[in-house]
Amino acid sequence: MTSLAPPPAVGLGQRPTQRQRAFAERAARTVRRRKVFNAAMLSVLSLAAVAATLPLIVVLAHILRMGAGSLSWNFFTQMPKPAGETGGGLANAIVGTLILVAIGSVAGLPVGIGAGLYCAEHGRSRLANAVRFLSDVLNGLPSIVMGIFAWQVLVRPMGHFSALAGGAALGAMMIPMVARTTEEMVLTVPNALREAALALGYARWRTSLTVVLRTASAGIVTGAMVALARIAGETAPLLFTALGNQFWSVSLRQPMSALPLQIYTYAISAYDDQHALAWAGALVLIVLVLGISVLARFVTRTKGGAGAGD
Amino acid sequence: MTAPTASTEAPPPLTIEGRSRGDAVYQGAITAFALCVPVLLAAIAIAIFIAGWPALRQFGLGFLTSSAWDPVQGQFGAAPAIFGTLVSSAIALAIATPLALGVSLFLSEFSPLWLRQPVAFLVDLLAAIPSVVYGLWGIFVLLPLLRSPVMPFLRDTLHLGATGLFSGPAYGASMLAAGIILSIMVLPYIASVSREVLYAVPRSQREAALALGATRWEMIRQAVLPYARSGIIGGIILGLGRALGETMAVTMVIGNRHELALSLFAPGYTMASVIANEFSEASNDLHLSALMAVGFVLFVMTLIVNAIARWLVWQVSRRASGTAA
Numbered sequence: 219m220t221s222l223a224p225p226p227a228v229g230l231g232q233r234p235t236q237r238q239r240a241f242a243e244r245a246a247r248t249v250r251r252r253k254v255f256n257a258a259m260l261s262v263l264s265l266a267a268v269a270a271t272l273p274l275i276v277v278l279a280h281i282l283r284m285g286a287g288s289l290s291w292n293f294f295t296q297m298p299k300p301a302g303e304t305g306g307g308l309a310n311a312i313v314g315t316l317i318l319v320a321i322g323s324v325a326g327l328p329v330g331i332g333a334g335l336y337c338a339e340h341g342r343s344r345l346a347n348a349v350r351f352l353s354d355v356l357n358g359l360p361s362i363v364m365g366i367f368a369w370q371v372l373v374r375p376m377g378h379f380s381a382l383a384g385g386a387a388l389g390a391m392m393i394p395m396v397a398r399t400t401e402e403m404v405l406t407v408p409n410a411l412r413e414a415a416l417a418l419g420y421a422r423w424r425t426s427l428t429v430v431l432r433t434a435s436a437g438i439v440t441g442a443m444v445a446l447a448r449i450a451g452e453t454a455p456l457l458f459t460a461l462g463n464q465f466w467s468v469s470l471r472q473p474m475s476a477l478p479l480q481i482y483t484y485a486i487s488a489y490d491d492q493h494a495l496a497w498a499g500a501l502v503l504i505v506l507v508l509g510i511s512v513l514a515r516f517v518t519r520t521k522g523g524a525g526a527g528d
Numbered sequence: 529m530t531a532p533t534a535s536t537e538a539p540p541p542l543t544i545e546g547r548s549r550g551d552a553v554y555q556g557a558i559t560a561f562a563l564c565v566p567v568l569l570a571a572i573a574i575a576i577f578i579a580g581w582p583a584l585r586q587f588g589l590g591f592l593t594s595s596a597w598d599p600v601q602g603q604f605g606a607a608p609a610i611f612g613t614l615v616s617s618a619i620a621l622a623i624a625t626p627l628a629l630g631v632s633l634f635l636s637e638f639s640p641l642w643l644r645q646p647v648a649f650l651v652d653l654l655a656a657i658p659s660v661v662y663g664l665w666g667i668f669v670l671l672p673l674l675r676s677p678v679m680p681f682l683r684d685t686l687h688l689g690a691t692g693l694f695s696g697p698a699y700g701a702s703m704l705a706a707g708i709i710l711s712i713m714v715l716p717y718i719a720s721v722s723r724e725v726l727y728a729v730p731r732s733q734r735e736a737a738l739a740l741g742a743t744r745w746e747m748i749r750q751a752v753l754p755y756a757r758s759g760i761i762g763g764i765i766l767g768l769g770r771a772l773g774e775t776m777a778v779t780m781v782i783g784n785r786h787e788l789a790l791s792l793f794a795p796g797y798t799m800a801s802v803i804a805n806e807f808s809e810a811s812n813d814l815h816l817s818a819l820m821a822v823g824f825v826l827f828v829m830t831l832i833v834n835a836i837a838r839w840l841v842w843q844v845s846r847r848a849s850g851t852a853a
Contacts, residue, residue: 354838
């Protein structure tokens with residue numbers, strides 16, 4: 219084995235020695251090997267990038283194809299038919315999802331926005347730190363746990379399943395999501411705006427609600443919409459609270475149907491007709507959920523720019 | 529008003545008392561809202577613990593280790609569900625982590641700028657698809673695909689059946705199916721955290737490596753990844769937290785059987801899917817309490833996992849803001 223230390227440099231007008239030539243060759247080989255390895259690893263990473271975007275395209279394309287095939291006007295206007303009968307729609311489930319999401323927002327948005335404001339205004343206080351951390355923890359909590367919690371504290375004492383309990387479970391899920399985005403957005407409001415309002419004699423509460431919150435509104439709306447999109451697709455918190463309903467019902471004290479619940483029921487059923495309805499339901503749910511998410515991005519991009527100039 | 533003012537709105541009353549009263553109400557309100565978060569978490573813990581207490585008291589630690597689950601005989605052990613939860617999550621992470629890291633590194637290190645936004649958007653969108661929709665896709669696309677050709681191919685053509693991991697009949701509905709579905713679902717979480725962390729690695733770190741003659745890959749390997757390591761681990765643990773608690777999609781493809789099987793082809797159960805599947809049919813109070821106890825174990829597990837993940841990610845972001853200041 220020759221020594222790894224480089225030989226002395228080739229002098230001017232001298233011919234390289236044997237050892238010098240061998241060293242140069244070895245160095246060239248190493249560089250080549252490193253370059254090849256580099257190219258190989260970069261292609262692996264690019265392949266991984268392609269592979270990571272593939273599932274979305276595959277899943278979406280399949281749902282689009284299956285869903286579009288079984289989607290009809292009846293789907294939006296008719297009620298579910300008993301198993302085994304053809305036709306029918308999911309009118310009650312669509313309305314149910316809208317009502318449940320509305321209850322969730324009414325319960326979850328004020329609390330989430332309030333908690334976010336608190337965190338933003340009390341930056342490093344102990345409660346603010348705790349709220350921030352616990353919101354993140356709460357955010358990662360399995361939704362089924364939220365479901366059995368709502369069952370235990372709402373359904374069990376009331377003695378029956380109800381839309382109210384389902385909406386409350388969804389609302390509780392919104393709180394940590396909305397709190398975190400609200401805080402983030404409020405912190406982007408320049409302090410000068412706050413100081414200007416205070417200097418004009420505005421009370422602190424009025425500054426917060428009419429100046430700070432309003433300036434941050436575009437971002438907060440976006441955060442709220444992302445949270446809405448997420449709870450609209452949730453099934454697990456509704457399984458033992460809203461339960462689902464085969465009939466038309468808009469009573470908040472009765473069990474209520476929801477799109478995700480119907481998709482679940484139909485997906486595990488034995489009838490082809492119900493499978494078709496499940497695909498159509500999935501398509502509608504996806505359009506609803508992705509529609510809200512994409513719209514949310516759009517809101518930030520357009521209103522966010524204008525809002526900063528106000 | 530004699531002088532014309534630019535503002536159409538009358539200025540607010542300037543009495544000190546009025547202002548401080550309003551401030552007190554406002555502060556009280558947002559403090560109450562903020563308190564909702566810890567109170568909610570505590571309420572969840574307490575309510576589920578109380579509901580699960582009868583089963584926990586009756587079976588003690590054996591609840592975690594016993595694999596008997598017989599509602600008729602009143603025997604409940606959560607071992608198969610805990611095992612299934614851990615195994616399906618492990619499969620999910622094993623598949624999702626390399627892909628998520630790959631796409632994040634691609635975006636942060638050498639993708640053309642115009643590709644960054646759209647690719648990141650597509651990956652993030654994976655997280656927006658509802659769990660039940662993944663389940664539907666799993667039942668009608670993934671399971672038939674696994675039944676043939678994937679499972680027979682793994683078992684017979686590649687002769688992996690001998691390892692015991694890929695043996696037994698190819699039903700489709702299995703631990704493997706749950707792991708695959710989960711991997712798609714946790715991918716966006718790992719990817720978005722590691723992307724943020726990689727974006728936060730200072731330029732100087734990369735430039736130094738390149739200036740020393742490193743190739744791009746060597747730069748990634750020796751300068752970028754070590755800097756971002758704890759944040760990436762945080763992202764993976766965050767993904768683990770998601771995988772542990774995913775309910776609907778897993779329930780629809782895992783086969784739902786209380787069984788401790790080594791083979792990934794065998795049907796199994798996860799904690800979340802036991803609850804989803806049996807809760808509404810719970811035959812007696814002890815069964816219900818056992819399900820609540822499973823929920824409590826799941827709650828504690830995800831709580832710990834999430835706390836660790838958040839702590840790791842925070843560490844990195846604090847260090848990043850520290851160097852920027």
